Amino acid sequence: MSAYIGACIVFYDDSETQKYVDHINVRQYDENWSHDTGCWSFVGHVANGAQDLNLGPDCLIKGTIQHEFLHALGFYHEHTRADRDDFVKVFPENIIDEYEINYDKLPWSLWANVGSPYDIASVMHYGSTFFRTTEAASAGLYAMTDLEDQAFDAQRDRSSSIDMHQVWFTISKTMTREVHKNDIRIFVVDISERQDVF
DSSP states (O other), rough: HHHHHTTOOOOOOOOOOOOOOOOOOEEEETOOOOSOOEEESSSSOOSSSSSEEEEOTTOOOOHHHHHHHHHHTTOOOOOSSSGGOOOTEGGGGGGGGGGGGGGOOOOTTTOOSSOOOOTTTOHHHHHTTTTTTTHHHHHOOOEEEEEESSSOOOOOOOOOOHHHHHHHHHHHHHHHSSOGGGOOOBBBOOOSGGGOOO
């Protein structure tokens, strides 16, 4: 996995020194399944100290890892944009109750509009079948479609060019000096036996 992200993220095992207090703590399952098997991260830095980002066994593909890191860096799902109803239809009745929050539309006051077009190919966009109920799946219904009622798959190959525009726009607004690839570091303190994945 380091080939995918090593160009801009440096990984450290800081479990001994605890020098880096505010960091992203990447949790990965091990052979004993001692960690959560899901793919998740909080959005943005939510508290002092480490912020957990979880990568279960089905999460270890480039686009999914990018998706979770973008959450940790403060990015919401593309399909929760304040203007999403102009581009997709969401069907809450077809979504598993506990996951409906993942489809909640952001209020205009929370949405960071950087002037980029809606991006259904964003690594931050769900596909039509994400978290739909068993009943909806059996009936051929979807959690979300395009405006023509057509289903679509999530793109998890890589961050789109629009994703990268949003990242660069956000970084350029928060940095006061020129950014070099080695200036951005994410510190990892929980490294499993399966380091080969990274």
